[in-house]
Amino acid sequence: MLGWIGAPVLVRRLVWPLMPETYSRSDWRALGNIKLKHYVLRKGKHGYWLPTAKMRAMGFGIVSCGHDGPDAWAIAKEWEERYQRARSGLEKPPARVYPTGSVGDGFERFRRSNEWKSKPPRTREDWDRGWKYIDPLFGDVDPKTVTFEMLDRWYGRLKVTKGDGEAGRALKIWRALYNVLAGMKLCLPEADPSQIIRKTGVPGRTETWQEGEVVRLVKAAWRAGYRGLACVIAVAWDTGFAPVDVRTLTPAQAVTSGADMAFTSDRAKTGEPAIGTLTARAQRLVEAYVAGLDYDLHDDAPIFRTKGFKPTGRGGRPRLPVPYTKDSLIDDFADLRRAVFGKGEMRRLMDMRRTGAVEANAGGASVEAIAAKMANSIDQNRRLQKTYMPVNIAAVRAADEARRIGRRLLGSEQNKLRKLKLGGGKS
Known part of the structure; x- marks a missing residue:
């Protein structure tokens, strides 16, 4: 018998072997004696969750639950x-409800999966950044109906309006998403146009x-009251860590090796273990910063924080220092860079990581030592790099020493090219 929108249907059948593992036996016993609101049957076997007009105004839409039974009830x-x-x-x-079997529906299902939750935060951010370009054109579309011509026009328009970088990112996420949709049987595998x-x-x-230049940035930040930012810059320069790995450092990650202070970290982007050593100058800076805090840091709390704001005679709302986020770190560093070097300077905090590799290479460090320092595999065989060259403090120190040598060479006359005049002319 057909149900009406908003009219409950009594769930009478319980088939234990078919029950989803996410619900216990007692959950399903209870469902046998209660009514599922907004659940209706069509043709006596297909279950649907049908929202009312008020619920649809909130963003909820019709959900096909499949054949009537424990899976549909779940x-x-x-x-x-x-x-x-x-x-x-x-x-x-929900901001938007997608048709069943559409690209958007498949992506929403994927986002609720454990596979999605296990992805590193930076990877999920990358997917979301690409999805915002995919959604407007393909979100409501059946993936089997997407053609080469549609994708070609979409990619070409993105190149013109957003640039090659963003267009390439969107295309990369589309290709990854297509493989996910194929695994859900929503489209044919290995048939991505x-x-x-x-x-x-x-x-x-x-x-x-x-x-x-880095010393100037650190001093300017400290004097302006951005002491957390000053430490972030100094630590990023010494350790070669990426900005995200520096701003999320906690007291529990601080270690010592002899007289050296260092931080251990699992890289946010790859999960690779890393060790970052500090110079005596950076160590004193971090210790002074922590000693000057008005509160005790929990072992798992981020160390470096924003400046905050204390009202003066002109008034204003007080803001407590909070752990740096990606956006707040970008904004504060951009303000500092502009104040120190002017509006024309566009280098970023993340470029300090590249600088470390350039200096170490110029100083004669081996690929293995640089890989240990950067916690990645920059040679051609990642598996062998992991197996035979694990991260160790000796390799990190070797890369640090090579950086110092390379820094001197890069700043000396030996690194400059001058035009050579061949032939002095005939007398």
Whole structure:
């Protein structure tokens, strides 16, 4: 018998072997005696979760739950709980509901999976950044109907409006998402029409910093009250860590090796273990910063924080220092860079990591030592690099010493090229 929108259907059948593992036996016994709101049957066997007009205005749409049974009830129960949480203000309602089997529907399913949750935060950010270009054109579309011509026009328009870098990122995420959708049986595997498109490469960054410039940045930040930022810059310069790995450092990651202070870290981007040593100057800076805090740091709390704000005679709302986020670190560093070097300077904090590799290479460090320092595999065989060259403090120190040698060579006359005049002319 057909149910109406908002009319409950009594769940009468319990088939234990088919019950999803996420629900216990007692959960399903309870469902046998209660009514699932907004769950209806069509043709006596297909279950749907049908929201009311008020619920649709919040962003909820019709959800196909499949053949009537424990699996369908679980889906209906999940959506009902999401609605109740959204109605109570405990969860944001869905911004958009995609047709069943569409590209957007597949992506939403993937985002609720453990596979998605296991991805590093930076990887998830990369997917979301690419998805914002995919969604407007393909979110509601059946992936089997997407053609080469559609993708070609989409990619070409992105290149013109957003540049080669963002267009390439969007195409990369589309290709990764297509493989996910194929695994969900929403499209044919190995039939992605975008594979015909040749992605335009983007030249890599080559910018580097000089030690004196970094010293100027650190001193300017400290004097302006941005002491957390000053420490972030000093630590990034010494350790070669990426900005995200520096701003998330905690007291629990601080270690000593002899007279040296260092930080251990699992890189946010790759999960690779890393060791970053500090010079005596950076160590004194970090110790002075921590000693000057008005509170005790928890072992797992980020060390470096924003400046905050204390109202003066002109008034204003006080703001406590908080751990640096990606955006706040970018903004504060950009303000500092502009104050020290002017508006024309566009180098970034992340370029200090590249500088370390350039200096170590110029100083004669081996590829193995540089790989240990940077916690990545810069040779051709990643598996052998992991097996035979694990991260160790001796290799990191070798790279540090090579950086010092390379820094001197890069700043000396030996690194400068002058025009050579061949032949002095006839007398």
